[in-house]
Amino acid sequence: MVTPSSSTPPHAAASGQHGHGKASLAGLVVGAIGVVFGDIGTSPLYTLKEAFSPHFGLTANHDTVLGILSMVFWALMVTVTAKYVTIIMRADNDGEGGIMALMALAQRTLKKGSRAAYYVGILGIFGASLFFGDGVITPAISVLSAIEGLEVVAPSLHQWIVPLTVLVLLCLFATQRHGTEKVGKVFGPITIVWFASLAAIGVLNLFHAPEVLKAFNPWWAARFFLEHHFHGIFILGAVVLAVTGGEALYADMGHFGARPIRLAWYFFVLPALMLNYLGQGALVLQDPLAIRNPFYIGVPDWARWPMILLATAATVIASQAVITGAFSVARQAMQLGYIPRMRIKHTSSDTIGQIYVPGINWTLAVLVVSLVLAFRTSTALATAYGISVSLTMLIDTLLLAMVAYALWPRWRRWVLPLCLVFAVVEAAFVIANGAKIPDGGWFPLVLGMLLFTMLRTWRRGRELLNAEVRKEGIQLDTFLPGLMLAPPVRVPGTAVFLTASPDVVPHALLHNLKHNKVLHERNVFLTVETLDVPYAPKERRMRIEPIAGPDFHRVIVRYGFMETPDVPVALMRSCDQCDLTFNPMDTTYFVSRESIVAGHRRGMPTWRDKLFAFMHRNAAPATAFFRIPGNRLVELGAQVEI
Template identity: 60%
Template sequence: MNASADHSLEPNRPAEAVRFRALMLGAIGVVFGDIGTSPLYTIKEAFSPHYGLSPDRATVLGILSLVFWSLVLVITVKYVLVVLRADNDGEGGIMALAALAQRRLSADSRMAYAVGILGVAGVALFLGDGVLTPAISVLSAVEGLEVAAPDLHAFVLPVTIAVLLALFGLQRFGTHAVGKAFGPVILAWFLALAVLGCHNILANPDVLHALEPIWAIRFFVTHGWHGILVLGAVVLAVTGGETLYADMGHFGRRPIATAWNCLVLPALTLNYLGQGALVLDNATAVANPFYVGVPRWALYPMIALATAATVIASQAVISGAYSAAQQAIQLGYLPRMAVRHTSRASIGQIYVPTVNWMLMLAVMATVVGFGSSTALATAYGVSVTGTMLITSFLWIVTVSGRGSRPGLGFWLLACAFVLVDTAFLSANLAKFLDGAWFPIAFGAVVFALLRTWRRGSRALQSTIRSQSIDLDALIAGLSACPPLRVAGTAIFLTSQEGVVPNALLHNLKHNKVLHAHNVLLTVASCPVPHVPGAARLEIEALGAGFHRAIVRFGFMDTPDVPLALAQSGDRCDLEFEPMQTTYFASRESIVASSRSCMPVWRDRLFRLMHRNAAPATDFFRIPNTRLVEMGSPIAI
């Protein structure tokens, strides 16, 4: 079902209105958790000693104006009004956008290759965000203990680590049950932000002048190039913007846009203005303007609510990392991993153990290594702004590649998006030695893994094809000298069309028999979210008891080969009776070669990844009781 088509219409019946409100509540809980917790640290970091700003009236109003207009330009205009309309059959996210952009281009063109590189880089940066967001969000919430009682400073790190350990440890149970509470908790959080902001604004209404863009312009005029560097802190206000696009397929464009315009943007604006009003009245409040502005009687409840909100924000990012990993696996950029579905009702509820534990180790190391949200803020932002810039480029390619020539309005928007994203990215790169190197290094490692697997897999398939026998020649030979046949159906898994699978050759060589029906099955991953049932299976009779079959899955589908075959219906003359069907698979083992097409380090990395990849038969849900595997050494 196309989520964007199904959810984007304005409800006009009571049942649809209830469903629309439920989608809005779900979007509030899942989509806006990350950006909703930004007030915990954004203003505090803008006035950190790193930037050397004094909290005078002009500077405070300038910072607040930059924050507000960044929310308007980046989130409202770019994502809500523009990018959310660039869906890939109802799905969003950087991999979906890259796949959509490549479909607009010639498959063999240099531009298509460049788009693929951009998509991989975007995923690498997004996974880096998956490390930093839980670390800085939970740490900044728990640091409220220092405001309530300075003597509790020593407990900040242990409590943060305990919260994060519990968060990652509970992932295997799924987020379905916890997800029901996401919406109400984050809704309460945004209402608390708005109430707290109004309370502080009433003490100094002069802060409302920050809504005028002239204060942002004056800030740059006054501070010059130094003002550009401060964007490295301002960008913290728009972190989580990419999540709006990534989760579009789950909730639809209209529920997300309505929730943003009617609740999230007003609540964030009021809270930022309230923090600014507090700083104007008391310059020492810049140490932690969010918690300083909380009444003493509400401090501990607010710490608890903030911790819950940051856990939910972290959960959304972690779930997004699972989805990104699944898409990368389906599109051939990561080795197969165990993917567990944790909900019978929702196909999007998945758990990837390998990704979970690797993220957990990275997050723990980040929290311990940086030690505070202030130190983490210097590292935070590069991965977010890099992903946003890549999204802008991919959007430009997607829209300009539709066939019709875009007008002047499109190019003005495109230039504005690229200019703003570049300014944010440049400001964050200026913090390279202060911590920004970390997400860049992490993203480079992930990028190397993705590209190595992609290149090595293609080299492996090329080697297999060069060493294989032509299928038509084998069928002709078997027709001339038919071997002994046994009853049943044999399905030979192969990634190559038109050649004989190694498993078939080994079976014929060692067992001297063939089944009555032999199906050469190829599983194809398509650059679309979902493949409809009618287009999923294609079967062609080759003669002599042989058939060629192709099973297609989208990058959001669950690959289940037996189920796809069982649903073939009357589209072929074969019946895939489970007890009469045997699956044959060849499991290649990569051996060292002096003529490798990759550098030595990359060759060794690919062999390590291939050795630890989940078997294709497990990934495609083929029952072990009906499976025969045969080893085959390959040198690439």
């Protein structure tokens, strides 16, 4: 069992094996700043403005401003610094992060097939669904809030805000095919300038009211709640905007490693963010009318146009962080069997974790642009933002507590009490954002539930399909000896039959015998399995065993959930383990392509059977996913009722 490292940063273990070894630490830090911190780094554009929106009914007086600044600071320290950056990044699944990796790690602590493992899977999938819901809102609200700076410098340009936002977003999604590595190299320096500008503007405005430095004292946050009683909790619906992006830090850990992300956060990103928040608070204390847009009003007149351009670039980068995380989570979900196979494009020859998933990219693009056209302002979008990310953070905490209890015996005495603190804070965020459900918070919840239904339907449908194939199938070990008593015509070459059940005769073999009445001189029954670790260790990669004589072999190839299977390469490498020989031009691959028929009163409700059948028809063919050449492929259909 691979356990999370307690002393070695995750990226160190991944170096060399997973692709970070060729990159310098400084380069990884710059790349991480460019890709990972974009989301949380653009929160100053709208967080304080939304805290004083009419929705909350607050007055921008001395005590209220200090109270909100204190809540922002301690939310960043507790939720992002303590939980995500310091603790949860140690719960790396062989160097990979994100809620799917954490779920797989938690499930490894439980008995396979147990009810507890089932519920952990439900929890992880629900969290992943909510993560996608958050990923749709982040690009929309970030880019909108940046371009809304036009209203400050030129109110007459108001009508161009939405069209310009849509144009910027379409350009962003169109560039994803070039890959995270290239995007990070371009965005890294821009983001460094962005954070440096945040810090500089914050310091400049701090001179208006230096007493905002008192906000580091948690008493001001406590005093806010004492003065506003129970209703004060609802302000957390705005404070949570300051910590959005914490989950993205963890999800993107596999791209850059934990140490570069930690260094960038501790010594650069966190100080820049807090200086800017404090500067905005000082400006509002001096001029309460500045609360209508404290970020841009705090920028000197001569720098506002350059700042709008820089903010737009920074919000594009903010969207990049979530999109990159979505790609990682999607591949993990694919390999773990929760979503249909999709085409994956590797975008880096050095770093295996950097990928592009066209299906996810353009689905996000359609949803994000639709959100912008529907809500039209960042203030309206803020009412939809927060509930999904709060629930995802809470689920992360529950899974972290399970991992800490089972795998960290030395640390659990202090990690588990901290998990309780995290859970209380995040539960408060969930309650606060729950009040926004009627005003737009319903959107990410509905989207998350739709995705959750699809993911669970796909997982359950695959289980029913495999069970049906096994039930109606013939045992391979008994079929082959009987077949060889009266063998059909033998033809030269090697036949590889892909099958999900290594002990059952593949439908492709039965159809080949029935219709073509021939049998190849060498036959391989190949099953591809996915392990609950990101990368399969060499000793577990492949198992080969002869069955019913030297002409038949059962081969099981295993991959980790962060790997993309390549069956021809795996078979070529198997030549070193036995006397099998694979000549690519002499090998034919046979695959059964099942046609799903919805049955009545069987495994799932009929509507879910039909949904699974639709998803199955539109999934990328297994042959493409396994990189099997089309000119060496024979597909044979089979109808299965579930």
